[in-house]
Amino acid sequence: FLTFTAGSPDRSWSPQLRHPQRGLRSRLCALASTTEENAWQRFAEWVAARGGDMANVEIADIDGMRGLVAARDIAENTSIVEIPLTASIDISEPGNDADPSAPALNLLKFLDDPELKPYMDLLPGRTSPDISRMPDFFSEEELEMLQCPEVVQKTHRRQQLCATRADESSLDTEDVKWALCTVAQRAFSVVSPIDGLLRLLLPGIDLFNHDAHALHEMRVRWTLQGLVTATFKVVARSPIKKGEEIRICYGGDPFRPDGCGGDCTGDMALTNAAYLQRYGFVDDCFGTTMVDGKWLVKPESEPIRESLAATSAEEDEKLLSDSSLSIPAKTAIQFRRQLKIALKAQQEADALKAKAEAAKSEEQKQAEREAKEKAEEEARLKEANAEEARRQLFAALEEK
Numbered sequence: 109f110l111t112f113t114a115g116s117p118d119r120s121w122s123p124q125l126r127h128p129q130r131g132l133r134s135r136l137c138a139l140a141s142t143t144e145e146n147a148w149q150r151f152a153e154w155v156a157a158r159g160g161d162m163a164n165v166e167i168a169d170i171d172g173m174r175g176l177v178a179a180r181d182i183a184e185n186t187s188i189v190e191i192p193l194t195a196s197i198d199i200s201e202p203g204n205d206a207d208p209s210a211p212a213l214n215l216l217k218f219l220d221d222p223e224l225k226p227y228m229d230l231l232p233g234r235t236s237p238d239i240s241r242m243p244d245f246f247s248e249e250e251l252e253m254l255q256c257p258e259v260v261q262k263t264h265r266r267q268q269l270c271a272t273r274a275d276e277s278s279l280d281t282e283d284v285k286w287a288l289c290t291v292a293q294r295a296f297s298v299v300s301p302i303d304g305l306l307r308l309l310l311p312g313i314d315l316f317n318h319d320a321h322a323l324h325e326m327r328v329r330w331t332l333q334g335l336v337t338a339t340f341k342v343v344a345r346s347p348i349k350k351g352e353e354i355r356i357c358y359g360g361d362p363f364r365p366d367g368c369g370g371d372c373t374g375d376m377a378l379t380n381a382a383y384l385q386r387y388g389f390v391d392d393c394f395g396t397t398m399v400d401g402k403w404l405v406k407p408e409s410e411p412i413r414e415s416l417a418a419t420s421a422e423e424d425e426k427l428l429s430d431s432s433l434s435i436p437a438k439t440a441i442q443f444r445r446q447l448k449i450a451l452k453a454q455q456e457a458d459a460l461k462a463k464a465e466a467a468k469s470e471e472q473k474q475a476e477r478e479a480k481e482k483a484e485e486e487a488r489l490k491e492a493n494a495e496e497a498r499r500q501l502f503a504a505l506e507e508k
């Protein structure tokens with residue numbers, strides 16, 4: 109692992125907004141004298157001053173991607189990072205939960221708050237790989253390369269929303285898109301016992317990269333100390349050695365306890381369409397492939413299947429060996445290749461299942477039908493008993 113060292117500043121990690129009212133030009137000049145290393149140190153000190161604890165980790169460049177590595181050995185079941193609610197940045201827009209542009213506009217308002225500078229200085233900027241891989245920044249040609257009309261349509265809607273909001277607020281559309289993507293990648297949705305649904309930036313916790321197999325867990329604990337407050341932490345679920353990169357899982361995996369147990373309808377485990385649109389990358393783990401496969405064989409996915417047929421996974425593989433591909437083009441081809449792999453796997457599994465079904469004798473099929481009916485009858489009975497118990501309880505309470 110390469111930890112960030114002093115050297116020429118990498119401006120791509122800092123927001124590059126061009127709005128003259130915001131005095132960003134002078135801020136970008138000031139940034140030219142910063143280095144990743146001292147930006148990290150200022151950030152870690154800032155988190156500590158706000159009551160957070162990041163002493164167990166440090167920022168690093170791992171094969172070209174920024175993330176967190178263990179600064180020391182970390183024992184199982186201990187906190188890796190802890191951030192109190194008071195160190196979070198609330199970008200919620202009360203009463204407007206459904207509009208993704210609302211927290212994005214709030215992020216833009218906070219961008220030049222001197223109090224928050226150590227955090228804002230670390231946000232990946234408009235030209236960083238993290239942001240360039242978001243479909244919102246793809247050209248029309250690159251969007252077509254996804255071979256997925258559903259994602260293209262959703263991206264067009266997001267682009268239109270950003271253009272409208274930029275127009276209404278006299279902002280640059282690219283800046284609103286940057287903010288929308290940054291919120292999608294980094295903000296957490298949290299249900300507060302007092303305030304309901306909140307959109308929070310959790311400085312430090314948003315530096316963990318994704319691994320579908322990661323065991324480490326994000327937890328929140330609400331407490332009443334005069335005021336309601338909370339602590340957000342990432343807890344080690346296996347021992348971690350100093351220098352190891354630490355990741356968390358962004359979406360459920362069907363095989364994890366919080367996943368769907370192998371019959372996912374996509375509510376818990378994310379599809380690659382969701383990974384791409386929220387985070388700008390493609391996940392090739394087995395669980396995501398399975399969830400993609402189930403999504404892609406559905407009748408309503410016919411337009412996607414037709415579009416994917418334009419090239420084969422093998423052709424896509426060959427295209428990916430071209431080192432001159434732009435970041436968006438590479439991301440788009442990785443995406444469509446992964447969908448083809450998932451679709452083929454699901455179709456083959458379904459064909460095998462159908463063949464096994466056809467090979468069953470009439471007696472076997474009859475026995476299975478009877479077992480299914482029996483199980484359904486038992487479930488109905490159980491529910492009826494529970495309902496009766498509830499009814500009796502309410503009747504007894506009413507009598508009292």
Ligand SMILES: C[S@@+](CC[C@H](N)C(=O)[O-])C[C@H]1O[C@@H](n2cnc3c(N)ncnc32)[C@H](O)[C@@H]1O
Nearest residue numbers: 174175238293294314315316317318387388389
């Ligand atoms: C919450 S941030 C994580 C920290 C981020 N890498 C940084 O430097 O600030 C999420 C973003 O990190 C990148 N990322 C995280 N995990 C990744 C993975 N497994 N593959 C590719 N990119 C990943 C993506 O750009 C994603 O949107």
